[in-house]
Amino acid sequence: MTKEPVVAILGATGAVGQEFIRLIEERKFPYSKLKLLASYRSAGKKMTVNGEEYTVEEAKPESFDGVDIGLFAGGSISKELGPEAAKRGCIVIDNSSTFRMDPNVPLVVPEVNPEDIAWHKGIIANPNCSTIIMLMALKPIHDLSPIKRIIVSTYQAVSGAGKEGIDELRDETEAYLKGEEMQPKILPSKSLPKHYPIAFNLIPQIDKFVEKDYTKEEMKMVNETHKMLHDDSIAITATTVRVPVFRSHAESVYVETADELTVDAVRKAIDAFPGAQVQDNPAEMEYPMPLFTSEKYDCYVGRIRKDLYNPKAINLWVSGDQIRKGAALNALQIAEYMLAHDMIH
Incomplete structure (x- = not known):
């Protein structure tokens, strides 16, 4: 054009x-x-x-x-x-x-x-925002060696539930600190029969429960990853959790590959990948956090370490702004x- x-x-x-x-x-x-x-x-x-x-x-x-x-x-x-x-x-x-x-x-x-x-x-x-943020960290690893298994736990900000989610966290926090009763109306989801406070709490349910007691959000991460990586054989387990954070999701990921990879190779691959940045320096307590990844274009990856028991597995932590990149x-x-x-x- x-x-x-x-x-x-x-x-x-x-x-x-x-x-x-x-x-x-x-x-x-x-x-x-x-x-x-x-x-x-x-x-x-x-x-x-x-x-x-x-x-x-x-x-x-x-x-x-x-x-x-x-x-x-x-x-x-x-x-x-x-x-x-x-x-x-x-x-x-x-x-x-x-x-x-x-x-x-x-x-x-x-x-x-x-x-x-x-x-x-x-x-x-x-x-889905959580799938995007995960794949920004995992695609460079998949390019080094095909991924065989993923176990992911998400820490998802309330803005994933829209402006109402943000308002709910703010209102409940104010109520709690004044010693008043919290009045949840939105989370885990407006369409569900029961609501729980998110202020000073974690809710291990995003969207409704579907097959085998996984939530719709968890199955999105499974099905969408299969579709985008063109590989339905990857074994994926997701647990999605709403946390009292306004903006930017975080995820803890265990990833198992066909070949053994070094932490250095993984770090270099992620850092060279467009839209991903390594922020990983345990000695200086440097790692990605939602407060600092909010409003950013890139997804940040840290806590990159070999699994203690499986030589073909790496553990990592990723955080990204789900309204932006997500x-x-x-x-x-x-x-x-x-x-x-x-x-x-």
Whole structure:
């Protein structure tokens, strides 16, 4: 495409939509025209992008007429408007879980499997935030020697549950410190019959329980990793936990490979991998922490060490901003990749 694309942001007023806007400004993403779309409740709101004021429009199928790239912030509206936008010639990059496991839709992290973009049929899916952050640390290891087994425990920030999750942690913390009763309404999930406080607590459930007493979030990490690494034989066990942190997820990962790898080789591979940085110096107490990985583009990896019992296994710790790399940044990078490789017509 020689001309700059017409871009629409669906869900522009939410946390991920606002992050799209910030990143478009920061990364000087090119566009000839920009449309900000949301539900009828947010229509009419004013938002500023690159110094220009926009009025948020209600998202309808015809909103995508003449649009080249649709950045979808996520939510149930993707199911209805994704195919409608694609039908109108718009390339949809969708942040919801709607299309991730659809065999006709590529699931992409540009640093991990950019080759899958080429077979899209109008919709490209953004993976789950916890899967993205894990694979940014594991793909360089997989390139050294095929991964055979992964055991991962996640420490997921409340912003993964949207603005309401952030508000809930703040309100409960204030209530607790004043000696008042906490009033949980959102977590583990708004759709579940029971809610627990997150302030000064950990909740070992994200989304609902599905087969074999794993949660939907845990199975996303399993299925999405298989799809993106094109290998269903990798044995993956995930335990996903919501923690009282505002922003940026962290994960503890055990990874077993076909060959024995040295810590030095793993460190070098991760550090050379675009979008990943090694922050690992036990002598100086240096390791990634959510407070310091928030607002950053890269995923940070530390505590890299050989397993004590399995010579073919490495243990590591990774932290990354799930609203940036785990959501908006990854989607925007897909669009940037497509522009750079002249894949938008």
